[in-house]
Every structure is written in C-alpha cells, then in structure tokens.
Amino acid sequence: MSEDGQSGARGNGQNGPGRLRAAWRALAGHQPASSPPSQPPTPPSEFSVETLIGALPIPAIALDRQGRVLALNAPASAIAPALRRGEPALIALRVPELVDAIRRAASSGERQQVEIFERVPLDRWFEVSVTPVVPAGGAHADLLLMTFNDLTPLHRVEEMRADFIANASHELRTPLAALLGFIETLQGPAREDTAVREKFLVIMQAQASRMARLIDDLLSLSRIELNAHLRPDTPVELAPIVRQVADGLQMLARDRGVEIKVTVAANSLEVLGDRDELIRAFENLVENALKYGAGGKRVDIVLRHGETLSGELEAQVEVRDYGPGIAPEHLPRLTERFYRVDVVDSRAQGGTGLGLALVKHVLNRHGGRLTIESTPGTGASFTVHLPLAPAIPCKREI
Ligand SMILES: Nc1ncnc2c1ncn2[C@@H]1O[C@H](COP(=O)(O)OP(=O)(O)OP(=O)(O)O)[C@@H](O)[C@H]1O
Ligand SMILES: [Mg+2]
Secondary structure, eight states, rough: HHHHOOOOOOOGGGSSSHHHHHHHEEEEOOTTTSSOOOOOOOOOOOOOOOHHHHHHHSSSEEETTSEEEEOOHHHHHHHHHOOTTSHHHHHOOHHHHHHHHHHHHHHOOEEEEEEEESSSOOOEEEEEEEEEEEEOSSSSSOEEEEEEEEEEHHHHHHHHHHHHHHHHHHHHHHHHHHHHHHHHHHHTTTTTTTHHHHHHHHHHHHHHHHHHHHHHHHHHHHHHHHHHTSSSSSSSHHHHHHHHHHHHTTTHHHHHEEEEEEEEEESSOOOOOHHHHHHHHHHHHHHHHHHHHHSGGGEEEEEEEEEOTTTEEEEEEEEEOOSOOOGGGGGGTTTSTOOSSHHHHHTTTTSSHHHHHHHHHHHHHOEEEEEEEEETTTEEEEEEEEEOOOOOOOOOOO
16 A cells, blocks of 8 residues: 555656545545535434443443433443433432532532542542533533542542551651650659669660661652652672671671571672662661571571563572561561561561561662562561663674
C-alpha cells in the first residue's frame, strides 16, 4: 500500500495526486473541499443510553424521572448488586444521603454531589454525582445520570499518613518523656547525688541517641523515597561493601558473643548502586541478625550469583542467623514502617522499627528485592537480590 501510494503520488495521469486524494477522501469519508460546511455529527441511532453507560469505566447508572433504573454498567452492578433494570433505584441503593441527592437533583434540575461510605463487604468511600440530563430543546430532565468516583485509595493514603505520624510521634514521645523525668529528678531529689547523676546521664544519652537515630532514619527514608524514580548508575562491587559492614559490626558481634562469617562465592558481583544506601541496608540486616539472632552464636553472610524470577543472572547476598527465627504470620509485615515482632525487645535494643522499611526502599530504588525465610527455632535468612551491572559493551571497529 505504502509503495503504491508513494509511486502514485510522484507520478502523473492515472496514478496522479488528484486520483490519490480522491481515493483518500472516499476512504476517510471526507466531503469534497467545495461542499458546504457539514452539520455537527449525530451519533448513529444504535448508540443508546445503555451502550454509552456500558462503555464508561466507572460505576454509572441512568435513572428515569421516576427514579427507575434505565441502564447500569458492570462496575455499578458490582457495588450495588440489588439494582435491576426497570426497578426503582431508591429501594436497592438504601443509602439515605444518596436517596436525598437523587430527589434533590430531580426536583431542582441541578447536579448534586455526595460522599458516601460503605462498610460491607469492605470499607469503601465514593463521591457520587447525580446529574440531571435535559434533552435538546426540552425543559425538564428526562434522565438522571449517577456516576461513582472511588475515593477509597485517597482515604487509604490519608489513613496511612495519619498512622505514620501517630507512630513517629509515639516513638519520639517515649524517650522524650524519659528524658524529662530524669532531668526533673536531677534538678530535685538527686541534685547532690553523684552516683545517681552518672547513672541517669548514661540512660539519658541512650534515649537521646535513640531519638536522633529515629529522626535520622525518617530523613533517610524520605530522601530515598524522593529519589525512588532515579535508578543509581554507579558501578559498585558488593563484596568490599559487605566486608566493610561486617568489620564495622565486629564490636557488636563480640559483645553478643556471635561470630560473623563472610563467604564470597562469585568472582565479581558488580551492581549499579548508591554505595552509602547499600551500606545502610546491609548494616541493618547484619545488625538485626546480631541483635535478634544472637542466641545462634553465628551469622553467615554469603555473596553469590543467583537467578531472577524470569531466569536472568542476579547478585544475591544472604544474611543468615541461627537464633529464634520469626513466626510466619509476621513475615509479610516485617518491612512495614514501625512493625516489630516484639516491640519491647526491639526498643530495649535501641531499635525504631524502621530498618527493614529502609532496606526495602533502598532495594526498590536499585531495581532489587528482599526475600525472607524463617523456620521458628532454627533462625532467619534475609536475602538481598540485585540486578547485575550490564557488561560494558566492547568497542567495535567501524
Ligand atoms: N534476624 C532476625 N531474627 C528475628 N527477628 C528479626 C530479625 N530481623 C528483624 N527481626 C524482627 O523484625 C523487626 C523489624 O526489624 P527492623 O530492622 O525493621 O526494626 P528494628 O531492628 O526493630 O529497628 P531499627 O532497625 O530501626 O533499629 C524487629 O523488631 C524484629 O522483631
Ligand atoms: Mg533493625
């Protein structure tokens, strides 16, 4: 077709531009340029209210003036299964605010908007518009069009934001209350007691450090989230990073009586990454293994090649401990902010419950993921999966 068209456009006579243009007009249904301006197009008669309502991607219902259902689409049936064509909508809908809105729209001829909340089968929020549709040349609305805008995702985000602020302020309030208590005691009854002062100062320092760490973690999280769409592009070799993390945590390991063993089972594990963020992520995994799995006396870190779910080669770093492990019901929630299996234990260890959330965000930004396996009683294994850096293309002579 394109070959013919091109040769025709260039040629004269039988295959000339005039003939081509005429054929194109016929195909596209265009009028000749000389014909009078056409009337605004009218939809073909088979485009009924039902077809149009059926084509809308959001729940939509058309009602007649008596409030009977003229047409409804599948999303509308899904949220109001009792609605039937030809039957009054008011009985099936049974939401007083909605019934009111329909009545007001029918009597005033003006669009009404209401927000409704449904508890069953799931919590859902909708903004419903009831729009009277007046036919061309008519005086009254013959039809009421109801459309439902699902506000549930917005409400969920709002709930998460409120939960997050409640959690963060609670985490800050606890050490702050402790600090204020100690300050009061030091100003009052223990003013002259040097031994008590020394003891309190140690506790106060720990509480203040916890608050500083919490704020630090929150800032890191928001910075990583802010850059979530920017994939790091610096080639980074994983083995030296993991060794650096393990060396840095030797003191903690000694304190807990744990031996860290690093095994590098691959020549090169180069990824495109942000070095500081990766260090932070591995630090949290190894620190968790040392803090919560200390009973096992050993932490194994293994670096190796593995396969992605789609069978491509990837870098894997597994951090395994032999402590009490984690019950299966907790596994899916571990990377949520502030989620802790044992809040008292985590707080006692200076934890804020943000570590694994940070790991997850760091890995997401790197196009990687975290998998967790655990059998209670035998320990836990956290594996970081990262895409390998693409091989640098060799230069070719042209
Ligand atoms: N290796 C592990 N063994 C047993 N439980 C673990 C292990 N790693 C994490 N957990 C559990 O998961 C929870 C969440 O870990 P996460 O690293 O997110 O927070 P945290 O260690 O409590 O605080 P932070 O990392 O901010 O210091 C921990 O409180 C702990 O209950
Ligand atoms: Mg942690």
